[in-house]
Amino acid sequence: MTTSNRRLIGLSSKMYFSLDKTSTYTSALLTALSSLPSPPPVDIFLIPDFVTLVPTAQQLREARSDVWLGAQDTHWEDHGAYTGEVSPTVLRDVGVKIVEVGHAERRRLFGEDDDITAKKAAAVARNDMVPLVCIGEETEGDVRVAVDEVQVQVDAVMAAVDAAADVVLAYEPVWAIGASQPAGEEHILSVVAGIRNLDSVKNRPGSTRIVYGGSAGPGLFERLSSGVDGLFLGRFGHDVAQFVRTVKEVIDA
Numbered sequence: 001m002t003t004s005n006r007r008l009i010g011l012s013s014k015m016y017f018s019l020d021k022t023s024t025y026t027s028a029l030l031t032a033l034s035s036l037p038s039p040p041p042v043d044i045f046l047i048p049d050f051v052t053l054v055p056t057a058q059q060l061r062e063a064r065s066d067v068w069l070g071a072q073d074t075h076w077e078d079h080g081a082y083t084g085e086v087s088p089t090v091l092r093d094v095g096v097k098i099v100e101v102g103h104a105e106r107r108r109l110f111g112e113d114d115d116i117t118a119k120k121a122a123a124v125a126r127n128d129m130v131p132l133v134c135i136g137e138e139t140e141g142d143v144r145v146a147v148d149e150v151q152v153q154v155d156a157v158m159a160a161v162d163a164a165a166d167v168v169l170a171y172e173p174v175w176a177i178g179a180s181q182p183a184g185e186e187h188i189l190s191v192v193a194g195i196r197n198l199d200s201v202k203n204r205p206g207s208t209r210i211v212y213g214g215s216a217g218p219g220l221f222e223r224l225s226s227g228v229d230g231l232f233l234g235r236f237g238h239d240v241a242q243f244v245r246t247v248k249e250v251i252d253a
């Protein structure tokens, strides 16, 4: 796998979209992105739900798109008696390139801890996809406290993932997810600088890109571009025009 330091921006539809909505969203997105240079100067990813991965992969293939297909989760084993789970090998077969693990909603609602998140991240890298590891502190407050809380999450993942693999960390303060506005730029930049300075991050040979997520949308990236590698959008990317506007901002900042 080649390492990359390109900026990246993507969107997870979480469980908001119907089958039809994912299809119409993807078509509109591909049309809007066709005005960008090809290949685009940043990595762009789209993460629909599991059921729509196959038709979305087909849409991307038919459009010969450079947009990366992503998955919202994976199991940590490649095969076995794990009813209801999805294998990372199947995700790779479908054409998935980036897999989200450890999202705050998985941690809070489904009891996923750092150990499970680390095993999932390792499984993604082992199957030649990029782990998109969500990390973030629970409560709004001091930068030092946030970095200490996030360090435990990051160290667990980095101990499990091949040191040469590309990793993307999505810094998503839990208190800024689903909010009306993102965390303040000073807080984001300070915590991201603290993450980059962790031994488990700065000493690994593989690339570690850090994007910000949590009520991200248009108008944010120009304030973060000095220290952050991109954005991870949720609700504020549901409108294709708003998402593409944000993509352009990440390219131009």
Ligand SMILES: O=C[C@H](O)COP(=O)(O)O
Pocket (backbone or CB within 6 Å): 012, 172, 176, 177, 178, 179, 213, 214, 215, 216, 232, 233, 234, 235, 236
């Ligand atoms: O997966 C994306 C993040 O959790 C952000 O979601 P949000 O922008 O809707 O708060």
